Amino acid sequence: xxxxxxxxxxxxxxxxxxxxxxxxxxxxGWLVEGATTAVEDGAAWAVRYSLTVSPQWTLRSARxxxxxxxxxxxxxxxxxxxxxxxxPAPHLDGCLDLDLEASAMTNTFPVHRLALADGGRAExxxxxxxxxDLGVDRLEQTYERLGPGRYGYAAPAFxxxxxxxxxxxxxxxxxxxxxxxxxATVGA
Numbered sequence: 637x638x639x640x641x642x643x644x645x646x647x648x649x650x651x652x653x654x655x656x657x658x659x660x661x662x663x664x665g666w667l668v669e670g671a672t673t674a675v676e677d678g679a680a681w682a683v684r685y686s687l688t689v690s691p692q693w694t695l696r697s698a699r700x701x702x703x704x705x706x707x708x709x710x711x712x713x714x715x716x717x718x719x720x721x722x723x724p725a726p727h728l729d730g731c732l733d734l735d736l737e738a739s740a741m742t743n744t745f746p747v748h749r750l751a752l753a754d755g756g757r758a759e760x761x762x763x764x765x766x767x768x769d770l771g772v773d774r775l776e777q778t779y780e781r782l783g784p785g786r787y788g789y790a791a792p793a794f795x796x797x798x799x800x801x802x803x804x805x806x807x808x809x810x811x812x813x814x815x816x817x818x819x820a821t822v823g824a
Contacts, residue, residue, distance in 0.1 A: 683736065702767070
């Protein structure tokens with residue numbers, strides 16, 4: 637399976653902005669580098685990221701930066717143990733995924749990791765990085781494969797549920813209320 641070299645998403649409804657990402661093979665997994673900017677509830681933010689994802693689709697490391705603040709360094713062992721800026725983060729124990737509030741793209745990795753059959757459903761708690769301050773919380777999430785390229789997604793803490801859409805490579809194309817993949821990058 638091969639992702640395109642780059643992809644872009646337009647934020648919609650909840651915020652106005654854009655996300656651009658590059659994908660490169662790295663140690664059998666992926667190096668994903670991107671930036672996203674938006675205006676949401678009258679506040680502007682920008683986040684840049686560099687994520688290393690293992691061949692098993694678990695996050696191994698991340699460097700995330702915002703405007704005017706220090707970068708956040710994240711390390712994960714792929715078995716559910718995390719370090720934030722070198723400090724153990726036991727509140728994230730059991731999480732295998734990183735979910736950037738600023739990014740629609742990060743919902744791509746759990747779908748690959750879980751490899752659900754049609755009708756399959758799984759819990760997928762994630763280390764959730766907030767856009768405004770790069771704070772990290774645990775976010776309980778579920779994914780349910782509804783059919784090819786369609787997954788029911790829920791984040792109960794936000795009272796949020798939707799149907800996510802993916803292309804043939806498993807790259808997210810539509811996150812209702814959040815973002816839609818820019819057509820110029822579909823299949824690119």
